[in-house]
Amino acid sequence: MSSPVLASFHEQLHKCFEILKVNKSIWEGVLVECTSMISSLGNLATQIKALKNVQLANTPLAHFPSLQERLHYKLSLAVDTVLRKLDENMDALQTARNTISQHVSAAFQFYEKNTNTLDIICCVFRSATCPSIADMLEWLQDADRHYRLQLLQRRNFLQMLTPTDLTLMETAPKRWDSLRLPSREERIGDALCQVSFLMEMSSKAQL
Amino acid sequence: MTCVEGLRVVLLDVVDTDTQRCRVGPHLMSRLGLRVGSPVLIGVSQGTCLCVAWPRRDLAEGYVQISSQCATPDLSTQTFTGLTVDPARIKALSCPRLTCTSVKVFVRSLKHKRHVRELVQELLSGLYLHRGHLVDLSHANTEIRFVLVEHVNSGAHTAGLVTDRTRVDVSAVQSAKHFQNQQRVSDLSLGGLEDVYASLKEMIVFPLRYPASLHRLGVSCPRGLLLIGPPGVGKTLLVRCVAKDVGARLVTINGPEVTGSRPGESEENLRRVFDRAREAAEEGSCVLLIDEIDSLCPKRTSGSSAPENRLVAQLLTLMDGIGSEEGFVIIGVTNQPDALEPALRRPGRFDREVVIGVPLLLQRRRILECVCRQMPLSADVDLSAVAEMTCGYVGADLSALSREAALQAMRHSQPGVAERVEMRHFMAALRQVRPSCLRSSIGATDFKPVRWEQIGGLEEVQLKLKQSIEWPMRFPEAFVRMGISRPRGVLLYGPPGCAKTTLVKAAASSSRCTFLSVSGAEIFSPYVGDSEKTLTQLFVQARACAPSIVFLDEIDSIVGSRSDGGSSHSVQSQVLSVLLTELDGVGFRSLERRSGSRRMRQLESGEQEPDELHQMELQEVCNKDVLIVAATNRADVLDSALLRPGRLDHIIYVPPPDTEAREAVLRVCTEHVPLHPDVCLRDLAELTERFSGADLQNLCKEAALTALCEDGFTVSCVRHRHFLKTLQSLTPSLTPDQLQQNIHLSVSS
Numbered sequence: 001m002s003s004p005v006l007a008s009f010h011e012q013l014h015k016c017f018e019i020l021k022v023n024k025s026i027w028e029g030v031l032v033e034c035t036s037m038i039s040s041l042g043n044l045a046t047q048i049k050a051l052k053n054v055q056l057a058n059t060p061l062a063h064f065p066s067l068q069e070r071l072h073y074k075l076s077l078a079v080d081t082v083l084r085k086l087d088e089n090m091d092a093l094q095t096a097r098n099t100i101s102q103h104v105s106a107a108f109q110f111y112e113k114n115t116n117t118l119d120i121i122c123c124v125f126r127s128a129t130c131p132s133i134a135d136m137l138e139w140l141q142d143a144d145r146h147y148r149l150q151l152l153q154r155r156n157f158l159q160m161l162t163p164t165d166l167t168l169m170e171t172a173p174k175r176w177d178s179l180r181l182p183s184r185e186e187r188i189g190d191a192l193c194q195v196s197f198l199m200e201m202s203s204k205a206q207l
Numbered sequence: 208m209t210c211v212e213g214l215r216v217v218l219l220d221v222v223d224t225d226t227q228r229c230r231v232g233p234h235l236m237s238r239l240g241l242r243v244g245s246p247v248l249i250g251v252s253q254g255t256c257l258c259v260a261w262p263r264r265d266l267a268e269g270y271v272q273i274s275s276q277c278a279t280p281d282l283s284t285q286t287f288t289g290l291t292v293d294p295a296r297i298k299a300l301s302c303p304r305l306t307c308t309s310v311k312v313f314v315r316s317l318k319h320k321r322h323v324r325e326l327v328q329e330l331l332s333g334l335y336l337h338r339g340h341l342v343d344l345s346h347a348n349t350e351i352r353f354v355l356v357e358h359v360n361s362g363a364h365t366a367g368l369v370t371d372r373t374r375v376d377v378s379a380v381q382s383a384k385h386f387q388n389q390q391r392v393s394d395l396s397l398g399g400l401e402d403v404y405a406s407l408k409e410m411i412v413f414p415l416r417y418p419a420s421l422h423r424l425g426v427s428c429p430r431g432l433l434l435i436g437p438p439g440v441g442k443t444l445l446v447r448c449v450a451k452d453v454g455a456r457l458v459t460i461n462g463p464e465v466t467g468s469r470p471g472e473s474e475e476n477l478r479r480v481f482d483r484a485r486e487a488a489e490e491g492s493c494v495l496l497i498d499e500i501d502s503l504c505p506k507r508t509s510g511s512s513a514p515e516n517r518l519v520a521q522l523l524t525l526m527d528g529i530g531s532e533e534g535f536v537i538i539g540v541t542n543q544p545d546a547l548e549p550a551l552r553r554p555g556r557f558d559r560e561v562v563i564g565v566p567l568l569l570q571r572r573r574i575l576e577c578v579c580r581q582m583p584l585s586a587d588v589d590l591s592a593v594a595e596m597t598c599g600y601v602g603a604d605l606s607a608l609s610r611e612a613a614l615q616a617m618r619h620s621q622p623g624v625a626e627r628v629e630m631r632h633f634m635a636a637l638r639q640v641r642p643s644c645l646r647s648s649i650g651a652t653d654f655k656p657v658r659w660e661q662i663g664g665l666e667e668v669q670l671k672l673k674q675s676i677e678w679p680m681r682f683p684e685a686f687v688r689m690g691i692s693r694p695r696g697v698l699l700y701g702p703p704g705c706a707k708t709t710l711v712k713a714a715a716s717s718s719r720c721t722f723l724s725v726s727g728a729e730i731f732s733p734y735v736g737d738s739e740k741t742l743t744q745l746f747v748q749a750r751a752c753a754p755s756i757v758f759l760d761e762i763d764s765i766v767g768s769r770s771d772g773g774s775s776h777s778v779q780s781q782v783l784s785v786l787l788t789e790l791d792g793v794g795f796r797s798l799e800r801r802s803g804s805r806r807m808r809q810l811e812s813g814e815q816e817p818d819e820l821h822q823m824e825l826q827e828v829c830n831k832d833v834l835i836v837a838a839t840n841r842a843d844v845l846d847s848a849l850l851r852p853g854r855l856d857h858i859i860y861v862p863p864p865d866t867e868a869r870e871a872v873l874r875v876c877t878e879h880v881p882l883h884p885d886v887c888l889r890d891l892a893e894l895t896e897r898f899s900g901a902d903l904q905n906l907c908k909e910a911a912l913t914a915l916c917e918d919g920f921t922v923s924c925v926r927h928r929h930f931l932k933t934l935q936s937l938t939p940s941l942t943p944d945q946l947q948q949n950i951h952l953s954v955s956s
Binding site: 108111112115119120121123124133134135137138141142144145148149152153156159187 | 222225226233234236237241242243244261262264266322326329330332333347348349
């Protein structure tokens with residue numbers, strides 16, 4: 001159980017998990033930012049809708065020339081700004097996802113290269129302190145897939161938003177929240193907890 | 208720890224739903240040489256699915272959890288619970304990284320087609336694909352539900368891994384509903400309708416595949432087709448099969464479903480169905496099937512009601528309205544084309560009319576092959592022989608026959624033993640399942656089969672009858688080679704009681720023709736024109752079930768003669784004229800057309816045709832006609848037009864038995880009678896001058912009764928003196944006059 005290949009593979013896996021941990025927090029941070037933006041987007045949509053429905057001529061504001069168009073223009077600009085920011089955030093998410101993907105696939109490639117040394121029995125061996133290689137690979141793959149899918153769904157959702165479909169934009173915050181999959185996120189958190197002991201051990205050993 | 212027996216299939220864990228993972232025990236993995244995450248192809252029931260091997264979390268052996276994310280289309284809807292999988296059906300598959308793949312995408316609704324291409328690439332990335340498999344992508348909650356993999360790496364590989372660098376080509380985008388509709392049609396089998404099938408397929412596929420050429424020619428492809436045929440030949444099945452094969456959506460209209468109670472409701476329903484079909488035609492071809500169109504669209508006469516007329520008019524305008532849609536075909540199905548509105552049957556509405564007749568011999572064989580495909584047949588079952596015996600059976604009858612045979616086999620089987628269906632089961636089923644076209648027919652008769660050996664004497668007549676009836680069935684090749692056609696009619700005449708009817712019975716039971724027997728009582732009716740109609744109907748049915756024998760007993764009473772001074776407008780002379788045209792008319796009505804075998808021949812010309820098939824085909828060519836057998840004892844009163852060659856060509860005199868024949872008849876009649884050794888049949892034959900066959904039979908019966916009378920009920924045998932005593936009281940039924948009359952005719956003809 002202590003061949004050099006195994007040790008180096010373990011090391012690579014730990015590195016992967018560290019990357020995952022870092023990027024998970026980045027991802028969550030960006031998502032929090034997004035949530036506030038999306039809610040402001042929903043707010044803007046409500047405003048545009050209200051603007052469409054109101055009869056400005058019947059209000060004291062009737063004296064201002066072409067107020068309706070101006071307000072609409074202003075609101076549209078605001079929507080554009082929010083969407084642009086969201087897009088930037090998506091790019092940030094993409095970077096995080098790419099980093100995770102890169103490391104996960106590197107780990108898999110390493111495993112595939114060394115299948116002869118790392119046979120199944122070795123892969124499924126687990127101890128109290130150390131989860132089995134198969135488990136760790138599974139967690140990594142699941143995490144990678146989760147982030148890939150999340151990004152895809154969120155991007156897809158943002159693409160579906162159009163200035164004409166105000167109802168969709170109004171309900172955007174709710175829909176955005178419904179895209180979250182807490183169970184998957186929990187699983188990633190659990191996985192990180194399970195490997196944390198091992199990671200501490202190895203970092204101590206390095207010290 | 209090794210498990211050789213099957214692996215139990217367990218439900219997939221929730222966390223594994225969209226991961227393509229299949230969980231097996233680690234030992235099995237190492238035995239199969241799999242690493243964690245290596246792609247495997249698993250064969251489950253009828254299909255296969257491509258998974259990624261992964262050790263079970265609890266490391267237990269003997270179980271398998273299969274993800275059906277990428278599986279053959281028939282598997283994806285099934286659940287695997289309760290099945291077992293043989294470990295040998297799990298195979299490792301080498302999956303290279305793909306450079307390109309071509310897929311067909313099924314989306315939730317066609318409205319969101321825009322982002323499909325980018326989405327598919329993202330969704331498929333990281334998955335293993337197999338050619339022809341259906342990939343379920345509904346978990347991602349995007350517009351894309353399924354993806355059908357058409358080929359990977361341009362066909363160079365069968366399976367592979369999609370990466371970010373793989374080019375994913377979307378060949379078509381269709382709605383998932385469309386796909387599910389196609390899947391719902393179960394596997395249908397169709398036999399013997401190849402030519403109609405081809406023409407139907409051509410009609411649906413041409414406008415879709417070659418729109419440019421059609422446009423260049425400046426024509427629009429025909430869009431309407433009327434299928435005509437007797438019930439049970441497989442008209443509706445044919446349409447379903449074609450629709451399934453070309454991947455067309457099938458929309459069905461049934462008469463009663465459309466008709467509503469409120470005024471205008473029926474028309475509205477009809478319009479709605481047409482709209483639905485038109486919608487379906489937008490994404491690929493669509494077949495609108497109007498089943499039993501005669502009920503929906505009857506003739507508009509002054510007698511029919513206004514709502515009915517309005518419905519017909521609506522259908523006509525709707526059919527005119529479908530000009531522009533590509534791949535929209537309307538197929539009407541009916542078995543009573545005469546009841547249809549004539550305005551429907553013109554180019555532009557129903558351009559083509561296809562008549563599907565009662566299947567011929569080769570077609571029957573194909574149908575039998577189809578319906579028996581799933582059945583475990585024992586080696587002694589000869590489907591060709593069954594096809595020969597089932598003359599006049601349509602597809603539905605044949606499938607009923609095979610079902611009955613299987614039921615027979617089940618009844619005779621021991622519990623727990625899978626019995627194979629044998630020939631005797633088919634024979635038993637044949638007795639129970641009669642052809643449906645004869646169920647309501649006039650003249651269909653049941654009689655006890657008579658063997659040739661049961662007829663004493665008359666060898667010459669027997670030979671002539673065999674020539675006309677049996678030989679064309681048994682030696683078709685010789686008939687074709689010598690250029691002989693089968694005779695159209697046979698007239699048996701002779702004094703009464705000389706076995707004319709029995710001869711016909713024997714002929715009918717030895718050949719496997721349909722046998723229709725009709726007498727004056729069935730034909731004549733008190734209504735004007737009814738008798739003629741009945742006779743025509745009889746011939747229509749006989750032709751539908753050809754080869755067939757129509758037996759007209761006592762023909763002189765049915766038709767009579769036109770020259771014997773009677774009124775030329777009597778019913779008898781009219782029946783005679785009908786009979787003459789039926790025997791030798793210009794042709795048949797187009798309705799009675801039966802598909803020729805030539806087309807089938809062409810289809811098969813690529814492959815080497817076995818001799819047996821060739822033989823069957825010849826037999827078919829020779830025996831497509833109806834043979835009329837008439838019997839009379841007054842041939843002199845028959846119309847001369849009836850007796851010329853081409854109508855009743857073989858005129859056979861059935862003579863009163865001579866001495867040898869009488870002896871033979873006596874031998875046949877006394878077969879079941881215990882005779883005393885002193886009985887000399889030769890003497891009796893000499894003593895019974897001018898006795899007919901029937902008289903001789905009577906003599907034997909009377910002699911046995913005399914024996915019972917004289918010697919009491921314990922008598923063991925009939926003695927010669929009993930015969931002699933009986934003979935004294937019997938007089939021959941044939942008179943010299945009769946004999947003279949018949950001989951005179953035979954000399955003159």
